[in-house]
Amino acid sequence: MKRKLPLAICFFMGISMMIQFFIPHPTSLNFGSMIYKWIIVLMAFALVLAIGNLIRHHGFKIQKGKEDWPYSIVTLTSMVAMAIIGLAWGIDPDSLYQSIYLNIMAPLGGTMFALLAYYMASAAYRAFRARSLEATLLLISAFVVMIGFMPFGQYIHPRFPAFAEWIMKVPNMASQRGILLGVAFGSIATALKIILGIERSWLGGKE
Amino acid sequence: MLILLIAVLYQCLPLPSCLLLSARSYRPPGEVTAIDKPNDSGSVIRLEWTLSPDDETIDGYTILRRTADDTVYTKVGSTIHGVAGFEDEKAQDGVQYQYVVAAIKNGEMVSSEPTAMVTSYPQLFHTGRINVLLCIAAFALTLLYFVFRARTGQNLFIRKIAGLAAVDEAVGRATEMGKPILYVPGLGDIDWTATIASMNILGEVAKKIALYDSALIVPNRWSVTYTVSKEVVKEAFVSEGSPEKFKEEYVRYVTEAQFGFAAAITGIMMREKPATNFFIGRFWAESLIMAETGAQTGAFQIAGTDSVLQLPFFVTACDYTLIGEELYAASAYLSREPLLLGSLKAQDYGKLVVLLILFGFTVISFFGIDLLPILRVQ
C-alpha cells in the first residue's frame, strides 16, 4: 500500500493532466487551474520540509557535538533571526530585513560566485593544451570567442566578432540542438515511465 | 427635394443602410465573416474582413454587434487601419450575434454588410494539438513495446560507455586508498529527469560500495532529494546483504543555496579528501568550482550531466564525462534491468524517427514546400 497508493495517484493525475491539455472546455480549464493551485500549495510545504530537515540535521550535530558543530549554531541562529526580523518588522525596501539581505547575504553570495573566475583561470591554463586535434580545435574556438566578445576584439580585427558569432550560431548551436533532442527524448521517456509506473526510483529504491 | 429625402432617410434608417446613402469618398470593408473561434473555451467570436479599398486614408475600423433581439448595434472594439481581423472576447455562449465592421474617418463611419448570425460555444477537443497527441501515442506505444520485449528476456544491445565502465575502477581505487567516495547527485530537485537518472546510478554505485566496504558521502541540496537518496542507498546496502554497514551520515542534507552547496562540497573535498568523486545529475554555474577543487585534491572524477553548458567544465576537470543521454543510459547500462533497457531502445528509435522527419522536411523545403506548421503546437 505504501508504494501502490503513490503510484496510483501518480498514474491518475498524470493521465488526467495529459487529457486536460487537449480539452479547451471551461470545465477542463477550471480543473487544470485547481490542480495548479494545489501544486503551488504542495510545493510551499516542501519548504516546510526543508526547514524541518535543516533544524533536525543541525540540531543533531549540536546535540552530539559533531565536527564543526559551532557552524550549525550559526546556521540555525541566522535562519531564526531572519524569519523573526522579517515577520516582526516587515520586508519593505527600507526594512532591516532588506538591509541585512543587501549588506550581508548579497556580498556573501557574490563572493562565492567570484571564486569561479579563479577556478576558470586555473582550469583554462591547465586544460587548454593542444594535445590532440580536438583539443586544438577547442583551443582555437575558445580564443576566437573570447577575443570576439571582448569590446576591443573588433579593433584587433574587424571580422573577429563576426567569426565569434558564427562559431556560436553554427557549430555550437548544431551540437547543442543534437544534445537537446536527445535530452528531450530522455525527459519524455522518463516522464512517461513515471506516469505509467515503470520508473519507481522517485519512491526511494526499487520494489 | 431629393437631397432632403436622402437626409431624412439617413437619420431614420439603421446603420448598415447608410452604405446605400453615403456620399463619402471612402468605402467600407468587404467580405466580413464571423465565426466561433475554434479550439477555445468559448465566449470568443473571430471576425475577418477584406480591407477597405481606401484603407490607407481612413483612421481604422470599428466593430459593432447586436443580438437577435436588439435593433441597435453597439460598439465592441476597434482596430487601426491595415488590420483585417478582430476577436470579440465578450460574447456570451449560446447567444446569437450579428456584426458589422465600419471604416471610420474623422469620427464618421461607413459600414459593411452585416454578417450572418453566429454563436460562440466551447470546444471539447483541441484539434490544433492532434499532432502532439499522435506523437505521444506513438512514442508511448514504442516504449511499451520495447519494455515488454525486454521483459521476455530478449537481449538488447547497448554500446560501451567509457565513463560507466570506469565505475568499478573508481570504487576499487577508493577502497584501496581507504578513503571515502563522494557522490554529488546534482543540484536539481527530484522533478528533474537528470536527478532521477542520478538516483538510479547512485543505487548501483551504493551496491558496489556495500560490496567493497567503502565509505560514501552523498550531499543533497533539496530535502526531497535527500529523502529519496537516503532510501536508495539504504536499500542498496540491504540488497547486498549488508544493512548493518549503512550509516546515517552517509547521506547529508546541506543547503538549498546554490553556491552555499558548492562551498559545502569543496569543504568536504578539502577536509575528507575523497579518492573518487561522482558528479551525476543536473548542474549549473557551480560545477567548475566543485570539479576543479576535486581535480586539485587529486581525486578520480566521473561526471555526468544533461546540462549542455556545464559539459566543457566537466570535460576539462574530470577523468570521464557522460554527455547528455549517456546519463539516462547509465542506469540501464549498470543495472541491465529489462525495463530500463527497453525504454532506452524506445528513445533511440524515437530519435531516429525525428531525424528522418527533419531530414525529409529539409529536403522538401528545397522544393519550396514548408511542412513545419504540421509540427507547430497551437
Added chain:
Amino acid sequence: MKWYDRITMIDRRVIYLLLTVFVIIPFFIKVTIPQKIMPQTRRLFDFIESIPPNDKVVMISFDYSPQTQPECHPMAKALLKHCFARGIPIVGLSFEPEAPGLAVDALVSVVQEIDSLATNREDSLVYGIDYVYLGWKSGRIAAQLDMGEAISGVFPRDYFGNLIDSLPLMQATKNYKNVAIVIILASADYPIDWIRYPQTRYGIKVGAGLTAVMAPQYYPFVQTGQVSGLMSGMKGAAEYEKLVLDHGYARTLGSAETGMNSQSMIHILIIVFIILGNVGYFFSRRQKGTHK
C-alpha cells in the same frame, strides 16, 4: 628545470594574484571602449521599442540570486529604465527564492532615480499604476500555467501585502493577453520553462537576460523566434545600457560598463596564460621528441 617546463607549471596562487590585480586596475584607470551591439540584444531592445505605451505590460521575472547580481542587476535596471521611459507599465515577479530582495532593490533604485528628475506628477512613477511587484511564488511551472487564466488566482496579494484587485495596474492586467512580453532575468534554467509551458499553451512572447554561461543555450531559441531577444551576461547588460543611453532614456551608463573593462582585462590575462602553457607544452614535447 627548463624555462619551458616552468611556464607549464605556474603556481595557481600566482595566477590568482595576477587575476585580482587585473580585475582591480579598471576601477582606477577608467577606459570606455565602444561596445559592438550583438544582434540578440538589439532584438530585445527593438521589441520593447515596438510596444505601444500604456497598452500592454512588460512582465519581468526576477530570477537571479546575489551570486549573479553583477551580471543580472545591471540588466534589470537598464530594462526598467527603458520601459519606464517609454511609458510601459511593469509587473514584476520571482520564482527564485533569493531574488525578491534584489528585485525590490532594482525597482526602488530606478524609480527613485526617475522621480528625482520628475518635474510634475505625470513624470513620476506610482506604485500600483506604473509598476507592481508580485513577489515570490512556489510551484514555478504550475504558477506560470495558471497565470494564463488569471494572474490574481496565483498572486492574490503582491509582495507588500496589497490585494491585487485593489491595484489599478492589475485590474487591467488579467492574464497573458495583457502582457506584451515576459522577460526572465535568471542565472538558471528558468526561461526554458516559460518557453515549454506558457508560450506553448498561451503564445506569450519570451525574452531573457542571462548570465554569460547560460546564454549560449538559448541561441537556438533566438534563431527560431521562440525567444524574442536575449541579453548575454555582463556584455549584454553593457550593450543594453548603451542602447538605452543612446536613445535618451538614461543620462549615464550603468555598472556593467565598468565591469566589462575588468572582464576584458581578465580575458587578456587568461589568453596570455593559455599561450604560455601551450608554448611550454610544445617546446617540452619537441625536446622529448629530440631525445628519443
